[in-house]
Amino acid sequence: MSFANLLGNERNKRILQRLLGGGRISATLIFAGPDGVGKRQFALAMAKAANCQKAPAGSLAVDSCDECAVCHRIDAGTYGDVTTIQPDGQYIKIAQTRALADEVYYHPREGRQRFFLIDEADRLREEAANSLLKTLEEPPPTSTIILITSRPNSLLQTIRSRAQRLTFTPLSVTEMEKYLTVNYPRPAPDTKLLARVTEGRIGQATAFDLSAYRQERQALIKLLELLVTGESRFRLLKAAEHIGKKEREEFEKELRLLMSLLRDLLLLAAGANPESIINIDVVERLEPLAAQIGLRRLMIWSGKFDEVRKRLRVNINRQIAMEATLLNLAEEAG
Ligand SMILES: [Zn+2]
Structure with a gap:
C-alpha cells in the first residue's frame, strides 16, 4: 500500500514523507506500537516511495505509485534492496546481525536506497545488538534501517539512543469501520463487531x-x-x-x-x-x-x-x- 492508501497514524506519515522529500533517509528508525497497527506497512510504503520507478528524476518520490514492477516486487518480498531480518528461534542471533552489518555498507543492488527491516527488534540480545551499534549510529547514505517492535521498552538503551522513534497507534473505532467498509465489505453488524473486537488493529482484522x-x-x-x-x-x-x-x-x-x-x-x-x-x-x-x-x-x-x-x-x-x-x-x- 502507498502512503495515500494507508489509514491512520497521519503524523508518522508526514514525518516519513518529509524525510523522503528532503532526500535524507540514511537513518535508523524505530517503529513502535502494538501488533497489527501497520508498522510493517509503513516501512514498506517508505521503501517503495524511495525506489518507485515513477519517481521524478534526481529526487525521491514522497509516495509510491503501487503499480510499477518495483512496487509490486517490494510488496511480494522479492526486491533485492529490501531485506527483512526476523528472530531465528527465540532471538535474533549474532550471526544474523554480523551479516547485516556487512551488508548495510554495499551500494543498492538495483534501486536507489536499501532498506533493512528488523522484525521483533526487542529480541536482539546484547551481544547481537553490540555488533550493530556502529551501523545503527550512522548508516551509509544509501541504507535505511527500521527496527520494528511492539515492546519498545524492551529494546536495549544503547539501541534506543541511536535511533529516531515513531510510535504507531491503533485506529479509532470510527476510522476502522470506515476502513473495513471500503476495503472488506460485509454486513454492517459484522463490520461494527470486527472494528471493536480488533481494537483498531488493521492487521488483526484481516485474519480475524x-x-x-x-x-x-x-x-x-x-x-x-x-x-x-x-x-x-x-x-x-x-x-x-x-x-x-x-x-x-x-x-x-x-x-x-x-x-x-x-x-x-x-x-x-x-x-x-x-x-x-x-x-x-x-x-x-x-x-x-x-x-x-x-x-x-x-x-x-x-x-x-x-x-x-x-x-x-x-x-x-x-x-x-x-x-x-x-x-x-x-x-x-x-
Ligand atoms: Zn512504483
Whole structure:
C-alpha cells in the first residue's frame, strides 16, 4: 500500500514523507506500537516511495505509485534492496546481525536506497545488538534501517539512543469501520463487531475469524447465564472442564473474551451508551443479563476472573482454578 492508501497514524506519515522529500533517509528508525497497527506497512510504503520507478528524476518520490514492477516486487518480498531480518528461534542471533552489518555498507543492488527491516527488534540480545551499534549510529547514505517492535521498552538503551522513534497507534473505532467498509465489505453488524473486537488493529482484522469468535462467545454467555442462577453444579463443572482443558494459549484467549464480556456487562449495568461496548451485535442479549447479575456482582466476578488470569503466570492447574472460581461464584449467587 502507498502512503495515500494507508489509514491512520497521519503524523508518522508526514514525518516519513518529509524525510523522503528532503532526500535524507540514511537513518535508523524505530517503529513502535502494538501488533497489527501497520508498522510493517509503513516501512514498506517508505521503501517503495524511495525506489518507485515513477519517481521524478534526481529526487525521491514522497509516495509510491503501487503499480510499477518495483512496487509490486517490494510488496511480494522479492526486491533485492529490501531485506527483512526476523528472530531465528527465540532471538535474533549474532550471526544474523554480523551479516547485516556487512551488508548495510554495499551500494543498492538495483534501486536507489536499501532498506533493512528488523522484525521483533526487542529480541536482539546484547551481544547481537553490540555488533550493530556502529551501523545503527550512522548508516551509509544509501541504507535505511527500521527496527520494528511492539515492546519498545524492551529494546536495549544503547539501541534506543541511536535511533529516531515513531510510535504507531491503533485506529479509532470510527476510522476502522470506515476502513473495513471500503476495503472488506460485509454486513454492517459484522463490520461494527470486527472494528471493536480488533481494537483498531488493521492487521488483526484481516485474519480475524468472526464465526469462531461468535461460537466461543455464545458458550461463554451461556456460562454467565448459568452462573447467575447459581444452579446446576454439574453443568458448571462441565463448563470448567471444557475451558480448563484447553491449552494455555487458548485458555488465555477464552479468559480475555470472558473479561471483555464482563466489561461490556459492567458498562451496560452502569447505564453506559450501548455504542461503547465491544459486543455490540448481541446487545439485546447482554442488557437483560447485565440487569440480572447487577453491578455489584459483576465487579466481584470480574475481579475473580482477573485473579485467575494473573495466577496463570505461575502455571496453575487451569481446570481446578476454573472449577473453584465458578463454584465459588455460584454459591454466592445461590
Ligand atoms: Zn512504483
